[in-house]
Amino acid sequence: MESIRVLVVEDDQDINNLLCTILRDGGYESQAAFSGSEGLLWAERESFDLVLLDLMLPGLTGEQFIQKIRPLRTMPIIVLSAKAGLEDKVNVLRMGADDFIPKPFDNLEVLARVEAQLRRVKKFSAPPAQKQQLSCGDLVLDRDEFTVTAGEKPVTLTAREFEILALLMEYPKKVFTREQIYQHVWGEDYFGDDNTVNVHISNLRSKLGKASDREYIKTVWGIGFKMAEV
Structure with a gap:
């Protein structure tokens, strides 16, 4: 069975070593990087299943790392940072991070969140009975190729x-x-965290809107969201 590889981008050597140890104990292979620039080089030239990322890094910041790698790679990115204000969390989620863990962190929580992210990625290997290509008007999503086109x-x-x-x-x-x-x-119990869903819906609308001037996702006030009428 092919090992699962995690890139750890953290400039504090003790914390980096701790994260690599947590991953190794969980059965994962890790690659340490101690600056945003080094992390980007690793992420560009090799394949990783997940990234653990600090924000306050030498070279490239964590935010800059996300902005540069997202157009190239789709693996989950979990941010671990002492910059744990609401604005910081919202910003990195908007940029393309998948999860945020404030420092100081709990070892078991880090491992559990890594496992949760990897489970969700595995969902994209859909069973044959599931429709692989979906379309709504000129919006087309292909599960096999992991592609989306709008207009x-x-x-x-x-x-x-x-x-x-x-x-x-x-x-x-x-x-x-x-x-x-x-x-x-997310595959988890919901605790009224509307902001997390709202941020991702907002990101989706923004990205789809840049490709086409159509509205694809409609807000049904007081209830939730649905696809807009074709």
Whole structure:
């Protein structure tokens, strides 16, 4: 069985070593990088299943790392940072991060969140009975190729944005509550964290809107979200 590789981008050597130890104890292979620039080089030239990323890094910051790697790679990115204000969390989620863990962190929580992200990525290996290509008007999503086009223009999405869009497109007439979206995509119990779902929906709308001037996702006030009428 092929090992799962995680890139750890953290400039503090003790914390980097600790994260690599947590991953090794969890059965994962890790690659340490001690600056944003070094992390980007590793991520560009080799394949990783997930990235653990600090924000305050020498060379490139964590935010700059996300902006540069997202057009090239879709693997989950979990940010671990002492910059744990709401604005910091929202910013990195908007940029393309998939999760945020504030420092200081709990070892077991880090491992659990890594496992959760990897489980969600595995969902994209859909069973044969599941429809692999979905379309709503000129919006087309292909699960096999992990591609989305709007108005025949390619749209680059994170793994989580892709999964939200696939859920909405699979049932285009259904209105999904934030709770339903969260439980389906995050695979966790919902604790009223509307902001997380709202940020990802906002990201989706922004990216789709840059490719086409159509509205693809409709807000049903007081309930949730659905695909707009074709």
